[in-house]
Amino acid sequence: MKRMTSILLAVVAALAGCQREQRQLRLDPPTADALDKIALMPNGIAGAPPRVYFALGKPYEANAYNLSQGKRLYSWFGCKSCHGDGQGGSGPSFLDGWWYYGPEMVSIFASIRDGRPHGMPSFRDKMTTDQIWQLAGYVQTIGSYEGKTAAPSRNDEKQTRPAENRAPAKLRFDQGPSPVHLDQGPTP
Amino acid sequence: MIRALSKICLSAMLAVPLAACGSNWQSALDVHGTSAISLKHLILLIVAVCSVVWMLVMVALIWALWHRREGLSTPPQPGRERRMTIAVIGAVIVTAVIIGTFTIMSFFATRSLSVAGQDELTIRVRGLQWWWGIEYLGPDPSRRFETANEIHIPVGRSVHLKLEGLDVIHSFWVPSLAGKQDLIPGRSNELTIRAEQPGVYRGQCAEYCGMQHAHMALLVIAESQDDFDKWANAERNAAAQPVEEEAAAGMQTFLTKPCAACHTIRGTIAAGTTGPDLTHVGSRRTIAAGLFETTRGSLAAWIADPQTIKPGNNMPMVPLAPEELRDVSAYLASLK
Numbered sequence A: 001m002k003r004m005t006s007i008l009l010a011v012v013a014a015l016a017g018c019q020r021e022q023r024q025l026r027l028d029p030p031t032a033d034a035l036d037k038i039a040l041m042p043n044g045i046a047g048a049p050p051r052v053y054f055a056l057g058k059p060y061e062a063n064a065y066n067l068s069q070g071k072r073l074y075s076w077f078g079c080k081s082c083h084g085d086g087q088g089g090s091g092p093s094f095l096d097g098w099w100y101y102g103p104e105m106v107s108i109f110a111s112i113r114d115g116r117p118h119g120m121p122s123f124r125d126k127m128t129t130d131q132i133w134q135l136a137g138y139v140q141t142i143g144s145y146e147g148k149t150a151a152p153s154r155n156d157e158k159q160t161r162p163a164e165n166r167a168p169a170k171l172r173f174d175q176g177p178s179p180v181h182l183d184q185g186p187t188p
Numbered sequence B: 001m002i003r004a005l006s007k008i009c010l011s012a013m014l015a016v017p018l019a020a021c022g023s024n025w026q027s028a029l030d031v032h033g034t035s036a037i038s039l040k041h042l043i044l045l046i047v048a049v050c051s052v053v054w055m056l057v058m059v060a061l062i063w064a065l066w067h068r069r070e071g072l073s074t075p076p077q078p079g080r081e082r083r084m085t086i087a088v089i090g091a092v093i094v095t096a097v098i099i100g101t102f103t104i105m106s107f108f109a110t111r112s113l114s115v116a117g118q119d120e121l122t123i124r125v126r127g128l129q130w131w132w133g134i135e136y137l138g139p140d141p142s143r144r145f146e147t148a149n150e151i152h153i154p155v156g157r158s159v160h161l162k163l164e165g166l167d168v169i170h171s172f173w174v175p176s177l178a179g180k181q182d183l184i185p186g187r188s189n190e191l192t193i194r195a196e197q198p199g200v201y202r203g204q205c206a207e208y209c210g211m212q213h214a215h216m217a218l219l220v221i222a223e224s225q226d227d228f229d230k231w232a233n234a235e236r237n238a239a240a241q242p243v244e245e246e247a248a249a250g251m252q253t254f255l256t257k258p259c260a261a262c263h264t265i266r267g268t269i270a271a272g273t274t275g276p277d278l279t280h281v282g283s284r285r286t287i288a289a290g291l292f293e294t295t296r297g298s299l300a301a302w303i304a305d306p307q308t309i310k311p312g313n314n315m316p317m318v319p320l321a322p323e324e325l326r327d328v329s330a331y332l333a334s335l336k
């Protein structure tokens, strides 16, 4: 009897492993359009993602394929030149757990799509909506407050910073930077 | 006779996989490159000798079964023992000679693969998921240029390839011209190719590299030195300015949409490097690494929905209005 149960449990566990993550390679144009329509607060910080975002099951936060694509885009689109490997440079760090414009996906999406006044360029005409969401998911992951079950693919080079799926953000309890500009919102 | 027989054996063995290929432009048996020729000679020799050996062994085996000794105990026959010893020693010597010959032959064949001429043309080949970046190098930086998925070489001249993988391991394989060589991230591998005859030779990535590995082909076009120089000079030029209204509008669309962030068109502000150089895309025979012949229609189909045509590739579907799509495809087709 006990043996039966353990065999059964093993089979169930094995079957659970069969469920493969779905890769969304192509967004229908209407869906892509809808995904672009985020509702931001007037100060450009926080807000609500469009309804289709939830209908799709929040695909950009915990889907390993999208996170990997985000990681690829992070170096393809030159984010490294200002934000380094995530530890910051002329742009702010994503790893310290502090955000000038909030840690929500919509805020990060808006930062990338529309740019921010103190030196963050807009990528609206350089990327598709899908790609901006992938990138936002990746940026949120590296600065995440909690660990995720999905992680982007590993680096070939040596790691210069904690891995993407570690938790929580390194300096969560540090004092952190204080906002330099009035419109940068409360920290974090 | 034996040679012909072994050729037939080899062909029969390869008939099944080759039945899938309509033409011979990608075949290790239809060789037109110096190293491919010496490799083919080597493999034919080995197959021929091994076939003969196999047949002799079979004959000996059948003969032995035929003449098996009945019963358990046979009286010792000194003459027979001696003949058996001689046969075994003879077989060992022949085996050693054959293996030694093979070793020497393959040593010379391998050595002939890396011969390098004096006035070498050097080309950097970068393997990316899932296309080939081709850069013609040279001592004079102003004469370098980039293209994609298509290599032109002058016939009868050694061409030196520097092979680099940018994301994962790929493998460069143009069977009619040379053997395989891997493209490995973080290092530069070398391969020398030389075409003996003009022609178009197809190559294919030969190391599984992800979803679209099967659609990662390239063409090598071997032509006379004159034709090659003409082609190279045309490639060096910046892109043609559009003349027709439609193409001019297409250029505007290209430059204001995300296209310009990934693709370079020399002579415009488009300077992206994550996708193929499109400066002369209209003059290349295929697009998307051998997937389609280049026509205005195929360009439009590709741009409209690359993820349905080649799922998983790194060009996203950029939403375009129908007129924009028409203009952009006219523009790209005009980039001869």
Ligand SMILES: [Cu+2]
Pocket: B170, B171, B205, B206, B207, B208, B209, B210, B213, B214, B216
């Ligand atoms: Cu491959």
